[in-house]
Amino acid sequence: LGAVQKTVNISTGKLATRICCSQQTASRHLKEIEELGLIRRTITLDGTEVSITDRGFEELVKIYLNLKTTIEGPPSEIVIEGSVFSGFNDGAYYMSRNGYQSQIEESLSFSPYPGTLNIKLNRKNIKAAKELEMLPSILIKGFKKGKRHFGDAKCYPATINDDTEGAVIFIERTHYDDSALQVIAPIYLRSRLDLRDGDKVTIRVSTSRFIPT
Amino acid sequence: LGAVQKTVNISTGKLATRICCSQQTASRHLKEIEELGLIRRTITLDGTEVSITDRGFEELVKIYLNLKTTIEGPPSEIVIEGSVFSGFNDGAYYMSRNGYQSQIEESLSFSPYPGTLNIKLNRKNIKAAKELEMLPSILIKGFKKGKRHFGDAKCYPATINDDTEGAVIFIERTHYDDSALQVIAPIYLRSRLDLRDGDKVTIRVSTSRFIPT
DNA sequence: ATTACTAGTAGTCGAGTAT
DNA sequence: TATACTCGACTACTAGTAA
16 A cells, blocks of 8 residues: 555554455554564554554565566576675674685685675665575585584675676675675685775676576 | 476475475365465375466466565556457447447547457566556446446556557456457557557557556 | 454364374 | 374454443
């Protein structure tokens, strides 16, 4: 009803008719998905003001992209654009772990520079990133080092700024923020591509490389 | 799991794990959606052969296109291609009814030629047609003439072969077949565009015309 | 008008098991 | 191994109604 773009007013009774259930059930559903953090809800005198949250929107996008690949077929290339930023430098810590390094060498045929390039994404590119994440990936298994647990990682070979071959990497533990992306490469990307914070970067992933046709 | 393109073998137990339910529930669900005509199912010694039916695929497309317009926003133009064919000529019967004619004149600002051009669609263009049908339309109300009931119709102003202005029309009663589309225009399209059965036709609908932005 | 609680019931699920 | 039936347990629904 447009609650994706703007706040929408609807009574639980009207909603009930639309989704073919009782007023009580419609009311309960709204309450429940609010508790799940998927919508915002304000009760007024003549109905309920409803709008979607970022979490809710992302859930919709997930379902949408899933259907998209099954119906339209997987895209042949995914292009993600974003701007360079400095993270907490935890990427460097992770990439210097031997447990990851050796597996990356084997799967991606390059020895990763000990650090990651952090890319900040806008809404459109978050969607593109999620589309990428949905595709079958090269799995880097997690491992234990003492008490510390290092989670699984997913890799997608990619070309950065149409120049350097590297990979997009989603590390389980650090991948809490959907608006950021991490890129690894055999060399130090910031010097190779002369990148400073805020610079635009284009990441190109050819999906045909790892999708069976 | 690929059951959209090909037949897929999966055991109800494996399926259960994937969708987080018991083997019994997975089995029951498969049975039920088969009974709804959404999938085909053959039980073998080591699992179940599953493939989607056209009806099932169309249901997926419906959900997909709904999500698409809410997430990507409505498309600015929809292009549908198909080939001319001869129907049962019931379009002529419908379009000659005064109850429709007068409303069309008012809403579309032209007096419809008493007949419709039938367009046969392939899978890809069926999807485009459904995408069109999902958008807000110009409503032509149904009416009663004696005992006969004439259903509602939905219109979308369109350009045919980049030449003639007309409209795509979905008449409630006759619109049982998703692979066909009916076009109306102020003139006899077959002679104006020199069309014979089997000829290709391009229908262009500018959605911005009737979507509030 | 609304939303939403309580209570009773209809519907769904899964363990056990037959095939 | 499979699929799928029966039946008790549980979940989710709606009617009535309060706020």
